[in-house]
Amino acid sequence: MEPLGPSSDWLPQAACQGIDPELFYSTSPPKVARARGICDRCFVQPQCLLAADRLEHGLGVKMVHGIWGGLTADERIVRRRVLDEILLWEAAGRGIVGEMARPQDA
Numbered sequence: 496m497e498p499l500g501p502s503s504d505w506l507p508q509a510a511c512q513g514i515d516p517e518l519f520y521s522t523s524p525p526k527v528a529r530a531r532g533i534c535d536r537c538f539v540q541p542q543c544l545l546a547a548d549r550l551e552h553g554l555g556v557k558m559v560h561g562i563w564g565g566l567t568a569d570e571r572i573v574r575r576r577v578l579d580e581i582l583l584w585e586a587a588g589r590g591i592v593g594e595m596a597r598p599q600d601a
Contacts, residue, residue: 503546510537520561527562534565547571 506512510533511519519530534540544564551559551571560568 505539505542508539509543510534510539519563527567530562531565534562537565540564544571548575551575 511530514533518526518533521527521530534543537543541564544566547559547563547566548571563571566574
């Protein structure tokens, strides 16, 4: 798999193309706001956010720094926790969690 997902053909369409990448790694509030503004008008924002998710998935507790898909690293962590909880609740509603928690018969 490619680092940014199975296909990164979305990159040339990104609104951030041609913009200094340092803008997306700044912690300065005005620069963060500017980076978010660029992401807000980007047609491939979902693909960018998915790419960050895929990169961060393999890092465990570490995270990819910078603004990806309009979110900071901390915001992406919160987003993933919420999504994980939703998936857990959905699995519980289908009885999957109980099955996963039971020891396997030997």
